Amino acid sequence: MKNLFVTVLTVLTLLMPSCQSKAQSDATTETVPQNDGKNVVVETIMARRSIRKYHPQAVNRDTMNIVLKCGINAPSAMNVQDWEVRVVDNQEFLNGLTTIFKEKNKEMAERDKEMRNMFRNAPTVAFIAAKKDSKFSSVDCALMAENMMIAAKSMGIGSVCMAGPVEFLKGPDCADYLNKLGFSDDYELLLTIGFGYPAEEPAAKPRDESKCKFVD
Ligand SMILES: Cc1cc2nc3c(=O)[nH]c(=O)nc-3n(C[C@H](O)[C@H](O)[C@H](O)COP(=O)(O)O)c2cc1C
Numbered sequence: 001m002k003n004l005f006v007t008v009l010t011v012l013t014l015l016m017p018s019c020q021s022k023a024q025s026d027a028t029t030e031t032v033p034q035n036d037g038k039n040v041v042v043e044t045i046m047a048r049r050s051i052r053k054y055h056p057q058a059v060n061r062d063t064m065n066i067v068l069k070c071g072i073n074a075p076s077a078m079n080v081q082d083w084e085v086r087v088v089d090n091q092e093f094l095n096g097l098t099t100i101f102k103e104k105n106k107e108m109a110e111r112d113k114e115m116r117n118m119f120r121n122a123p124t125v126a127f128i129a130a131k132k133d134s135k136f137s138s139v140d141c142a143l144m145a146e147n148m149m150i151a152a153k154s155m156g157i158g159s160v161c162m163a164g165p166v167e168f169l170k171g172p173d174c175a176d177y178l179n180k181l182g183f184s185d186d187y188e189l190l191l192t193i194g195f196g197y198p199a200e201e202p203a204a205k206p207r208d209e210s211k212c213k214f215v216d
Contacts, residue, residue, distance in 0.1 A: 044154045047153065051159060052202075053120075053200040055123075056123055057196075064195070066155065068126075071085060074144040075140075075143055076144075077140060084129045084187050085128050086126070088125050089123060097117075097169070100174060101118040102115070119194040122158075124195040126192065126193040129181075129183040129187040132187065138190055145161055149193065159193055161192075163192075166192065
């Protein structure tokens with residue numbers, strides 16, 4: 001009798017997981033946040049803004065390592081990962097570039113009295129390079145960049161994606177600095193992202209929802 005009881009119990013226990021997965025597969029497993037619901041990813045995405053005022057200290061490198069890990073966990077076409085990233089938190093490097101920039105862009109430097117560095121004063125800058133002649137590399141890099149900025153936001157780190165400095169950085173005046181970044185020969189600089197502890201909370205800029213449509 002006792003043996004029979006143990007056998008029945010064992011069979012029931014073994015059956016339980018398959019019953020559960022059947023029930024789960026029957027029901028929707030989506031968790032769509034309701035208006036008053038909380039979803040940390042949605043909230044982080046909606047709260048991210050480009051930050052252009054920062055406290056001077058560079059982002060903690062452990063935190064930047066998490067940001068980088070999130071970056072390289074972005075999808076990439078056929079997982080080829082056609083990206084290279086260099087992070088600079090050496091203020092001499094950033095200030096050196098800025099000195100050259102100010103010299104070559106005197107009017108702009110004159111206008112922007114608060115410019116401490118040419119990366120919107122961000123004390124930590126990621127330089128992202130795309131593979132030349134790779135069809136999807138710039139898409140891969142952009143996805144990586146967004147992952148990095150969202151991850152940063154989730155940890156209280158502000159960011160600003162900047163294409164503005166790229167052409168200047170690729171010019172002859174900055175060659176020593178670009179060489180120091182040490183990108184592979186078949187890569188070229190595509191984007192820069194400034195990171196830092198935010199010193200402003202800008203409002204969201206308007207979004208045009210008419211750009212998104214369902215097609216039946
Ligand atoms: C490809 C790209 C290039 C950008 N370049 C610059 C830049 O050079 N300087 C800058 O201050 N912001 C730059 N931005 C930030 C945009 O101005 C900003 O994302 C946009 O105005 C929306 O504001 P939000 O990021 O606060 O939502 C760039 C953004 C992207 C995606």
